Amino acid sequence: MLMGPLPGAELVQKPIQLYRYLLRCCRQLPAKNIQEHYKHAIRQSFRVHADEDNPERIQQIIRRAIDDADWVMKKTRGSSDQRGIRKTGDGSGCEAVCVK
Numbered sequence: 771m772l773m774g775p776l777p778g779a780e781l782v783q784k785p786i787q788l789y790r791y792l793l794r795c796c797r798q799l800p801a802k803n804i805q806e807h808y809k810h811a812i813r814q815s816f817r818v819h820a821d822e823d824n825p826e827r828i829q830q831i832i833r834r835a836i837d838d839a840d841w842v843m844k845k846t847r848g849s850s851d852q853r854g855i856r857k858t859g860d861g862s863g864c865e866a867v868c869v870k
Contacts, residue, residue: 779836788832789816795839800846808842 782788792812799805815835822828 782832782836785816785819785822785828785832788835792835792839795843798843804846 778791782791789812793809796805796808796812799808819831822831
């Protein structure tokens with residue numbers, strides 16, 4: 771079962787669902803410039819992979835993107851703690867990453 775940084779990660783089955791999921795994750799990022807950076811990266815990655823038609827490869831990309839989003843969120847939470855920035859504490863935040 772797929773678990774990610776936001777509820778609903780396990781429901782992501784199609785590329786458009788992944789795209790929306792990752793953009794929702796961007797809203798949880800601590801700063802506007804970070805949000806914009808990851809939104810741009812998401813859009814670029816979806817353009818690069820737009821012609822992918824192998825269902826197994828698509829599922830691999832989806833799993834990797836959700837895992838990467840979880841990793842980036844943990845990284846951001848750790849660095850925000852070091853800077854003294856307060857976390858929301860609700861456990862629902864995440865950052866979006868490129869689909870590779």
